[in-house]
Amino acid sequence: MKYNTKILSTDNVLLKNIGVIDPLKIDEYVAKGGYEALKKALKMDRKEIIDTVSDSGLRGRGGANFPTGRKWMFTYNAKADQKYLIINADEGEPGTIKDRILMEGDPQQLIEGMVITAYAIGASKGFIYVRGEYRDSIKTLRKAIAQAEEKGYLGNNILKSGFSFDISVAEGGGAYICGEETALIDSIEGKRGEPRLKPPYPPVEGLFKKPTIVNNVETIANVPHIITKGSEWFRKIGAACSPGTKLFMLSGDVNEPGIVETPLNISFTEVIEKFGKGAKDGEIKFAQIGGSSGNIFTPEMLNKVWTYERCCEFKVSYGTGSIFVCNDSRNIVEHLLTVAEFFEHESCGKCTPCREGTHRVREILEKFAFGEGTVSDLELLKELCLVMKKSPICGLGQACINPVLDAIEHYKSEILAN
Ligand SMILES: Cc1cc2nc3c(=O)[nH]c(=O)nc-3n(C[C@H](O)[C@H](O)[C@H](O)COP(=O)(O)O)c2cc1C
Ligand code: SF4
Structure with missing residues (x-):
């Protein structure tokens, strides 16, 4: 592990092995109780696993908070000759580094969670879509996958259960938008990563038009713990x-x-x-x-x-x-301008309100940054943001104006005085 992020909490579940075990020694993970959850899950009915995760109340940790068990049921119920599981490890959100730490510090926790999830939803092929800049995560995961295959936790006839599942690491396209699940799916398919119009949603029609679950790294890292300790244990935390x-x-x-x-x-x-x-x-x-x-x-x-x-x-x-x-030394306008420049750069350009809106938001904020903004500029900015909240086709365009609207609500006089 080459990152130098400090783990500040001590009473941990997902982070408990980080810095304690060698991430490239699967035996150390197993010695800490690793893969016991998989052994238990392979003896359970697939629906029972999904019910346990639903009862636990686990919600997606990638940002949208969708109930995980409910999402899995769509794919479980879908009739198809092939189903996929994709782990979203694009982690493009500035200031976010949790998935990297989980992948580089305890990769087997993620792999075990993936095998259990794949078994439950009926997927035989999995991908971990990793942000391209995360070179160490990519290397660590590839080595960890090979070790899990060698020990029989992954690949053909896992632990002689008759269930087979394999995982490939896909390198990210280098754009923030590729974290949006349908853009990510297009990127794995070899296309330019742009959000799809929904419905259909991926759990029913996703990768190569097959039922596909996309879950965040942190979401799936929870799964082995929920299976081992039960939904009641999770609910009490x-x-x-x-x-x-x-x-x-x-x-x-x-x-x-x-x-x-x-x-x-x-x-x-x-x-x-x-x-x-x-x-x-x-x-x-x-x-x-x-x-x-x-x-x-x-x-x-x-x-x-x-x-x-x-x-x-x-x-x-x-x-x-x-x-x-x-x-209190920070200037709110400068902060908003930095954020607006980021989104102007990252908008994929597929739909007009976001493609044009992100430019206009940056332009108006720049006026305030140069001390030239007026009351009517601020009114226009607010109106523009309210339109963008509703009209773009994906979460980037809809959410990128959140900080601007919040700042107009709480720091209006400071913006005008800038
Ligand atoms: C612009 C954009 C970027 C996103 N980036 C990520 C990301 O980097 N990682 C992630 O897990 N989810 C990201 N999401 C959310 C995914 O679309 C999806 O909801 C999530 O991967 C589902 O996993 P979960 O249910 O486990 O949270 C992004 C969404 C949008 C709109
Ligand atoms: S909202 Fe923005 S990022 Fe999303 S599809 Fe439209 S242009 Fe692309």
């Missing part, structure tokens, strides 16, 4: 309505940047204070949660506990779990 742990990444103006695994029962302020040793060089002015398209949280909002349900109520999201802390 954290808030009743948002069970399990979540990985959060602290960056920006924080004394101790790093990764934290915590149940969803503490506020973001507590995460920053307890694990990140507080804000650096000043007071917290705001934090952007969940990456560049994430919401801007004021200090007052950061003091609250944000379960998934509470996020829905207040129409915000913790997305991938990145927490970018900004102290």
